[in-house]
Amino acid sequence: MSPGTRTKIAVLGVLLLVLLLVPILLPSAFHLRVAALVWINATAALGLALLMGQAGQVSLGHAGFMGIGAYATALGPKHLGLDPLASMALGTLAAGLLALLVGRPILRLKGHYLAVATLGLGILVHLVIVSEVPITGGPDGIQVPRLEFLGWRLVGPELWYGITGTVLLLAAWLALNLEDSATGRALRALHDSEIAASVVGVDVARHKLVVFVIAAVYAAIAGGLFALFNRFVTPDVAGFLRSIELVTMVVIGGMGSIAGAIVGAALLTVLPQALTLFHEYEHAVLGFLIILFMVFLRQGIVPGLAGLLARRRLA
Amino acid sequence: MIRRRLLQGVATAGLLLAAQPLAAAEPIKIGSFLSVTGPASFLGDPEKRTLELYVGKINAAGGVLGRKLELVVYDDGGDANNARTFATRLVESDKVVAVVGGTTTATTMAAIPVLEDAQVPFISLAGGIEIVEPVKPFTFKTPHTDRMACEKIFEDVKKRGLSKVGLISSTAGFGASMRNQCLKVAPERGIQIVADERYAPGDTDTTPQLNKIKGSGAQAIVNADFGQGPAIVTRNVKQLGLDLPLYQSHGVASKSFIDLAGPAAEGVRLPAAAMLVPDQLPDSDPQKKVVLDYKTTYESTQNQPVSTFGGHAYDGLMLLVQAIERAGSTDGVKIRDALQATKGFVGTGGVVNMSPTDHMGLDLSAFRMLEIRGGTWKLLY
Structure with a gap:
């Protein structure tokens, strides 16, 4: 077995175990809701982790793609009479095309132009959602119709826990495969040195673009799932702060680590719920914890802990 | 052997005796999710202070139905998604009797399906008319609408x-x-x-x-x-x-x-609202006493000027407490029935007359017409 395959099996195995254990240990609807939110955020963070960790590019407007997925799912049935699932698919397609359109010219340039462009893009998406009140419902948000599948009404936290968990598992499997493929190796090569990579024949711009589109599609799927699960979306879903939150998830968990993105998403989604104990000091404690993680596990939680373990084994 | 049995018997009896008043004095849990931080904090912060202040006062005066109130407040940061999560948490984990909260229309609208499904009476503190139009069985609101x-x-x-x-x-x-x-x-x-x-x-x-x-x-x-x-x-x-x-x-x-x-x-x-000009209200105004009392209590304890937003929270809490007392129960449906039977409640926002088709209960008299004269408010009528 190659080391790549071994990591793949380990990550997917642990993820599957956690997915199965959570409903047994924490069966209340509230816990399952928070868990489902973790799986949704993790799906979006996964795509971003590929972009940041593998291609070395940052998207500061990633919530914009989530917003496109979420609002497509909400608006398709309302204005076009489409099935919510079909609208979600269209939204995902739209997000992918938009990423292609924006990424194509920009990713030809060196440096962090993508960060600037996506920053603007994210804010634009948010602005459109907020101001087009007759279409999007504006800042007060919009209801999303219940999902029906073959006559079944898909409701209840248990069911959505299962759906979001399965999607995350699939997303993680695809991401791990990508990492372990020729594209993944080409990406890591261009991350280390674009010149060296292009010398050995890697089409730098094309590879970056592929990951960027994949990341956008992941975010849009997460957004669509969120809309269907929550049955209510507000422009917050596409907000700038949400974009920063996604980047923070990836950085805290460990850039370039698929497992790290999931851990980061879990941490940033669960901690605010756990910290309500501290009342007024909630935000201070959250910030303090993030600083601690960044100081003591500088590469991020997953790579940092893995490194610590390896060093201890050697010593 | 006999002595041990006897001891056990005494111990059990003691426990039972101890358990009896304990069950009766179990607090009534009231939940709240407010935008205490974030862009709507100028609304959420006075709301939270008001709820905490008055739950304390009610408890000091002996509570409701002989039981203390217990307030569970979460800060949603103005994010509708957080609001929905906290609403789920209030229903599922905290098992609250009713909810007074929802600082903005968006956070309120996100939480409504959760609270309606659980049949938990919900008094929103947000302005949007869509909260009570169409009327939802368990959703009420206190502020005036646009x-x-x-x-x-x-x-x-x-x-x-x-x-x-x-x-x-x-x-x-x-x-x-x-x-x-x-x-x-x-x-x-x-x-x-x-x-x-x-x-x-x-x-x-x-x-x-x-x-x-x-x-x-x-x-x-x-x-x-x-x-x-x-x-x-x-x-x-x-x-x-x-x-x-x-x-x-x-x-x-x-x-x-x-x-x-x-x-x-x-x-x-x-x-x-009358809250802006409590001193200018004529003595015959039914709201004068309520508004002045709230203003004095709030300003003397919080060291900040009173706002109409805190007043909405005061009205919500008082409406709920009175409804629980009239219902004589903490059952969701009974509280709801009592709430929508509210007649002649004088709050800081106006005189409230609810009905099964009107879950806000305010009319135009709740608004005063003011004019700015000499750099301050002048009550016209």
Whole structure:
């Protein structure tokens, strides 16, 4: 077995175990809701982790793609009479095309132009959602119709826990495969040195673009799932702060680590719920914890802990 | 052996005795999710302080139905998704009897399905009319709506013998929502909207829009917005020398508007809650005592000036407490029935008369018409 395959099996195995254990240990609807939110955020963070960790590019407007997925799912049935699932698919397609359109010219340039462009893009998406009140419902948000599948009404936290968990598992499997493929190796090569990579024949711009589109599609799927699960979306879903939150998830968990993105998403989604104990000091404690993680596990939680373990084994 | 049994018996009896009053004194849990931080914190913070202050006072006075109240407050940061998560948490984990909260219309709308499904009575503190229209079985609200502000303004315009109104509003949430309501109620009130101008939230100049209104033959100007926008519009109206009555909304009902607009604010009229002018209310006014009491209590304990927003939370909590007392139970359906049977409740926002088809229960008398004179509010009627 190659080391790549071994990591793949380990990550997917642990993820599957956690997915199965959570409903047994924490069966209340509230816990399952928070868990489902973790799986949704993790799906979006996964795509971003590929972009940041593998291609070395940052998207500061990633919530914009989530917003496109979420609002497509909400608006398709309302204005076009489409099935919510079909609208979600269209939204995902739209997000992918938009990423292609924006990424194509920009990713030809060196440096962090993508960060600037996506920053603007994210804010634009948010602005459109907020101001087009007759279409999007504006800042007060919009209801999303219940999902029906073959006559079944898909409701209840248990069911959505299962759906979001399965999607995350699939997303993680695809991401791990990508990492372990020729594209993944080409990406890591261009991350280390674009010149060296292009010398050995890697089409730098094309590879970056592929990951960027994949990341956008992941975010849009997460957004669509969120809309269907929550049955209510507000422009917050596409907000700038949400974009920063996604980047923070990836950085805290460990850039370039698929497992790290999931851990980061879990941490940033669960901690605010756990910290309500501290009342007024909630935000201070959250910030303090993030600083601690960044100081003591500088590469991020997953790579940092893995490194610590390896060093201890050697010593 | 016998002695041990005896001891066991005594111990069990003791436990049973101890358990009896304990069960009776179990607190009544009231839940809340508020935007204490984030962009809506100027609303959420006084709401939280008010709820905590008055739950403490009620408990000191012996509680409700002989039981203490226990308040569970979560901060949603103004994020509708957080609000929904906390609403789920209040229902599932905290098992609250009722919820008083929901600072913004978005957070309220996100939480409604959760609380309706669980049949938990919910008193929202947000302004949007869609919260109670159409009426939902378990959802109530305390603040006035934008529509009432429009109606009050149009009533005053009519009183002045005028009928042509130029509307200028912000494209952001509050302004957009109030604009829609004003457009909707204008024909019912015999008002003709001759201009409908809009500006974006960050705009620093509105003279082009006002010039259009000037040319439209408007006899009065109505501005729907809150924050800095209204101050800019007010100054621009003065700068252009427009000699038309200017109306602002309840969204500017704070001292900072007068400071921002300066002398240009002189003569501006606006509908607002009694809370802004408690001292000017006549002694015969039923609200005078309630509003003054709340103001004194809040200002003496919180070291900050009172706001209408905290008042909404006060009204919500008191409505709920009275409903629980009348229902004589903490059963959700019974509290709901008692809530919608509320008649003649005097709160800081107005006199509340609920019914199964009206889950807000305020009429136009809840709004007072104020005019800014000499840099302060003057109660007109």
